[in-house]
Amino acid sequence: MECKITLIPGDGIGPEIVGEAVKVLNKVADKFGHTFNYTKILMGGCSIDEYGVPLTDEAVDICKASDAVLLGAVGGNVGNSRWYDVAPNLRPEAGLLKIRKDLGLFANLRPAYLYNELKKACPLKEEITKDGFDMIIVRELTGGLYFGERETKTVNGMLEARDTLTYNEEEIRRIAIKAFEIARKRKKKVTSVDKANVLDSSRLWRKVVAEVSKDYEDVALENMLVDNCAMQLVMNPGQFDVILTENMFGDILSDEASMITGSIGMLSSASLGKTKLGLYEPSHGSAPDIAGQNKANPIATILSAAMMLKFSLDLDKEANAIEEAVAKVLSEGYRTVDIASNETKEVVGTDKMGDLIAANI
């Protein structure tokens, strides 16, 4: 099979981790007889430096003409980078928001499960994780606070800033359907997370999710407030199957969920829309604090590449080969520093972790 894959290395650790994912994809291509044709585009700070904007329309067109997009991460040191103090549409993160919107990627899937081998890297007590956990966060990705109107102005001599959070019924319905469809193929439970004790947008969210659930009588629906969910995630993560939530809540809860898998460097993601074209990226950011040091864990990006093979390219067997290779390397005791524990056989750098996974394909 011949496929067109757009690569967006981005900023910080982005080029390092995407490089390792490509190494693994090339091994998959060799072994299974496929041709992956890559085109690289700039997004984020590197695009601002080159073109003055975080993402050009030409770059979006390249993504649209491909079968799938693999992204590292964008952004600099927030508050302390040359890309910080500029208009909102000229910041690195605006490139990410633009690509999600322009490709219509309203559903962000973030699976969080605990590898047996990583129980020592999980900060939770053993009695909480003894049976493991396996959940998927289904996060709405193109609405809510990150896409609302915002403004900073002076009122009565004082600076005032405003962000707005809006959802309409259709935006909620389509992501809810996605979550119920996914739950149907898993443990048949959706936990819809909102703040319906305060926010109008959450009250609408809860109403529409309840309507959608009527078409999925085989799937149990539970509603949970977001503050409680943050607590339940560390108290009893095993209770969750599918967590359905809006954009910002999902952003925050997925970082929390990532840490209980051992590290944010483990959490992959797929951003999907109505067509097969998806964008695949780790859940973490560009980690400027460790960029260029060969310390970043590439596994989240490598597992995102596996999701890409599965969802956009229908290469399930190849995706499984990547997942199995990751499990094998972990079971052999190799760890990047973020997931190392006293039982680790060898702490390896970004590049060696990529080599080991590729060698096990």
Ligand SMILES: NC(=O)C1=CN([C@@H]2O[C@H](COP(=O)(O)OP(=O)(O)OC[C@H]3O[C@@H](n4cnc5c(N)ncnc54)[C@H](O)[C@@H]3O)[C@@H](O)[C@H]2O)C=CC1
């Ligand atoms: N999808 C994207 O492109 C995202 C971009 N960002 C951007 O990334 C920049 C940095 O943001 P932060 O809040 O520092 O979040 P971050 O996720 O980049 O880093 C948070 C902490 O996790 C560590 N970390 C992250 N990924 C890791 C990996 N693969 N292996 C080992 N350790 C890892 C970092 O070293 C840091 O200590 C900002 O400009 C932010 O806007 C943040 C989140 C997502």
Ligand SMILES: CC(C)CC(=O)C(=O)O
């Ligand atoms: C620009 C942010 C919304 C990116 C982020 O933190 C994420 O998608 O997880």
Ligand SMILES: [Mg+2]
């Ligand atoms: Mg985030």
